[in-house]
Amino acid sequence: MNSINFVVLGEQTIANDFGKKGTTTDLTLYDKKESDIIRTWVAPNGFPEKIQPLLQAINIAEYVIFYIASLDKYVGEQIIALDMLGKKDGIISHSYEVDENRLNSMIKGTVLNNYKKVDSPNIKQELTKFPSISSDGAVQIVIDHCFDVKGVGTVVLGKVLQGIVNQYDKLRHLPSGSEIMIKSIQMHDDDVKQAICSARVGLSLKGIKPDEIQRGDILTIDDSLEVKTELMINFNQSPFYKGEISENQMCLLSVGLQIKAAKISSVSPFKLTLEKPIIYKKNDICIVIKPESTTVRIIGSGKIN
Numbered sequence: 001m002n003s004i005n006f007v008v009l010g011e012q013t014i015a016n017d018f019g020k021k022g023t024t025t026d027l028t029l030y031d032k033k034e035s036d037i038i039r040t041w042v043a044p045n046g047f048p049e050k051i052q053p054l055l056q057a058i059n060i061a062e063y064v065i066f067y068i069a070s071l072d073k074y075v076g077e078q079i080i081a082l083d084m085l086g087k088k089d090g091i092i093s094h095s096y097e098v099d100e101n102r103l104n105s106m107i108k109g110t111v112l113n114n115y116k117k118v119d120s121p122n123i124k125q126e127l128t129k130f131p132s133i134s135s136d137g138a139v140q141i142v143i144d145h146c147f148d149v150k151g152v153g154t155v156v157l158g159k160v161l162q163g164i165v166n167q168y169d170k171l172r173h174l175p176s177g178s179e180i181m182i183k184s185i186q187m188h189d190d191d192v193k194q195a196i197c198s199a200r201v202g203l204s205l206k207g208i209k210p211d212e213i214q215r216g217d218i219l220t221i222d223d224s225l226e227v228k229t230e231l232m233i234n235f236n237q238s239p240f241y242k243g244e245i246s247e248n249q250m251c252l253l254s255v256g257l258q259i260k261a262a263k264i265s266s267v268s269p270f271k272l273t274l275e276k277p278i279i280y281k282k283n284d285i286c287i288v289i290k291p292e293s294t295t296v297r298i299i300g301s302g303k304i305n
Helices: 012-017 052-060 073-084 100-107 120-127
Strands: 002-010 020-024 028-034 037-043 063-068 090-094 140-149 153-162 164-166 170-174 178-187 190-192 194-196 200-206 218-220 226-237 250-255 258-266 270-280 285-289 298-304
Touching: 002 012, 002 052, 002 073, 012 028, 012 037, 012 120, 037 052, 052 073, 052 140, 052 250, 052 258, 052 285, 063 073, 063 120, 073 100, 073 285, 073 298, 090 100, 090 120, 140 200, 153 218, 164 178, 178 194, 226 285, 250 270, 270 285
Parallel strands: 002 037, 002 063, 063 090
Antiparallel strands: 020 028, 028 037, 140 153, 140 218, 153 200, 164 194, 170 178, 170 218, 178 190, 178 200, 226 270, 226 298, 250 258, 250 285, 258 270, 285 298
């Protein structure tokens, strides 16, 4: 069973035409099964009120659908996020009210410049042309939702980032290091024995309680992942963020689906001290955000050393 995951940005309501609406929190999930392919669309409905759901939704997806109904600062913020996270493959479309020349100037020099420009009635047809992406290696599953289900226990929703997960596998939960067992696996509400990258899965877990799990946690046997409370990154300030960046300034970090509070302990080299541990591997992209900013909330980004 192949899986393909999209993020829907801009006018998010177009996702209603793509698949069946499922889990809704600050992220809304839609999915559809056709022959041997499950397509999932995630819309960050908690954005633009908060910047965090935008970054998390982008990190869940392999591909981007960006439908722009009007040009405003939030369109700019989405462009910055997509570019910093290197999301190179997607569709861009806009309403008749949008000035195409202005939009082209906004995306010039970013990854969006290579997106396929599609008229809105044709978006659905174009979705079928995106291939599934697989990644071998030791299994990694990132968690985006967690529930305490009566009679079942701890159930999580997430995505297989790499490798293969099997029923009854024993994995480690990061950042805690606790051993857990996969009691059961579901895809598109069907029980399965196995799921491969990049499947969205529902997992019933043994060995951990729901209140011990947060969005962005990882289930894995991969020893290359590190868990630390200090990070060094090759930081590049966003040209659109005009505020001062200084030592002891507080901020939030986005790495994968994790959002963590941190303090800038050094500007050169750029070093961050976190209140709680973060999971990462070398060269992961770290986005630094200032959610209280009244202009651009993305300060900058860099790869983790």
